[in-house]
Amino acid sequence: MDPRDRGLAYGDGVFETLRVTAAGQVPLWPLHRQRLQAGCAALGIPLELSRLEQALADQLSASAGQGGVLKLIVTRGVGGRGYLPPASPVPNWFWQHGALPVWADSLRREGLTLGLCSTPLYPEPLAGFKHLNRLPQVQARREVARQGWHEGLLLSAHRQPLEATAMNLFARIDGHWWTPDLAAAGAGVGGVMRQWLLQHLAGQVRCDLRPLSQLRTAEAVFLCNSVVGVLPVRKLAQWHWPVSESVRQLQQTVDTLF
Amino acid sequence: MDPRDRGLAYGDGVFETLRVTAAGQVPLWPLHRQRLQAGCAALGIPLELSRLEQALADQLSASAGQGGVLKLIVTRGVGGRGYLPPASPVPNWFWQHGALPVWADSLRREGLTLGLCSTPLYPEPLAGFKHLNRLPQVQARREVARQGWHEGLLLSAHRQPLEATAMNLFARIDGHWWTPDLAAAGAGVGGVMRQWLLQHLAGQVRCDLRPLSQLRTAEAVFLCNSVVGVLPVRKLAQWHWPVSESVRQLQQTVDTLF
Known part of the structure; x- marks a missing residue:
């Protein structure tokens, strides 16, 4: 990733942590999507939802059968002068697969x-x-x-x-x-x-x-x-x-x- | 940089924007250093100041004669489970050279x-x-x-x-x-x-x-x-x-x- 990404510089972005089933589904995706969209709208980050959902589908099929946690970070992308975002930001997104956190059955x-x-x-x-x-x-x-x-x-x-x-x-x-x-x-x-x-x-x-x-x-x-x-x-x-x-x-x- | 860096994930770090003179000096460095140290201490980020100052000197000598702005980001580095930082974080730092912002003389x-x-x-x-x-x-x-x-x-x-x-x-x-x-x-x-x-x-x-x-x-x-x-x-x-x-x-x- 580019260290000039505004996600690093200012925390200028949003994230979601998705539970993925063994069947490679994200049962609560509609609610995650809703919050993601609302957050991007509040920050003025233009989100191409269809592209993002295609990328999500690719991530899920690549890890099918494993289940666990999939973290998604969407940032405003690179650049701008200081705090001022670029006029036409190009958002970046980052995926990170992880295991379920271990909470003992007890x-x-x-x-x-x-x-x-x-x-x-x-x-x-x-x-x-x-x-x-x-x-x-x-x-x-x-x-x-x-x-x-x-x-x-x-x-x-x-x-x-x-x-x-x-x-x-x-x-x-x-x-x-x-x-x-x-x-x-x-x-x-x-x-x-x-x-x-x-x-x-x-x-x-x-x-x-x-x-x-x-x-x-x-x-x-x-x-x-x-x-x-x-x-x-x-x-x-x-x-x-x-x-x-x-x-x-x-x-x-x-x-x-x- | 590693997209798992906590600077990206949570804004888990601090930064300084340094004015660099044509002679390659940062006149206000002692005050920047003080704030940087205090910020890292508040966050529990272990900062090796002597190593950082050596890295700063390298950055300044590499760009000597240009002057301008040098931005420094120090993060807690990679990892941890969720918000919990790793027990022994290994901070990362990032440098970014830039021109002085243009404020018209008028x-x-x-x-x-x-x-x-x-x-x-x-x-x-x-x-x-x-x-x-x-x-x-x-x-x-x-x-x-x-x-x-x-x-x-x-x-x-x-x-x-x-x-x-x-x-x-x-x-x-x-x-x-x-x-x-x-x-x-x-x-x-x-x-x-x-x-x-x-x-x-x-x-x-x-x-x-x-x-x-x-x-x-x-x-x-x-x-x-x-x-x-x-x-x-x-x-x-x-x-x-x-x-x-x-x-x-x-x-x-x-x-x-x-």
């Missing part, structure tokens, strides 16, 4: 330990999109590793739970599902699996911003993303949650996608 | 037109450092081009002037120099030329956060960075400022550095 069954990240996740104008400016997540993930947690919960500056470093948050509270309203917070990444769950549980998920203390009374808590599906949370600081049947069912439903 | 003399960017510059935990997460600046610079301004002024969410897209802001108000307190705002880039001016004008610059309306009564306004030095501002929206003798003198002083 964790998928019994749930993981979440920690409370010390630095808030601030609002940003490009919230929701999966752009390449990911230092807040990198820094938070470093803290997760230092503390020995499985994942880290990011709070708003008003100490409202928003998401984990690489997963979205759901909880079952007073008999209903809840997930943070990231649009209202103007922060976080609108995950594809979160989106799928909002559609799947149509009308059954309340979406707003709540204080951290709301989680204390939750009946169950889980994290999700499009690569690992649904992972129950069993512990955050001194709070413990059982893996409820409702979470187990969602996990199984999501696993059938893969 | 603009350097008579001042430029500044516009008011519509999107606020939000606080961020890594404010001050020149990291590679620069989408707010890219988006603001696109607006500057659309509007036909020379540069754009970024305000805080409380509508306090913070900086321009690629330059820091100074104004002369009530007979004293003033520049926005970026540390108090928790936003913006601590420019090397701003730093040099704060030292050069030791004790003569007030550094705090003020409402936009304060600029209306300014006697003079200028922008600065380490590549072009000092550029007077003659206009922002309906406000006009003369190019004062005080700005002219600072411009000349800074030009002697180059």
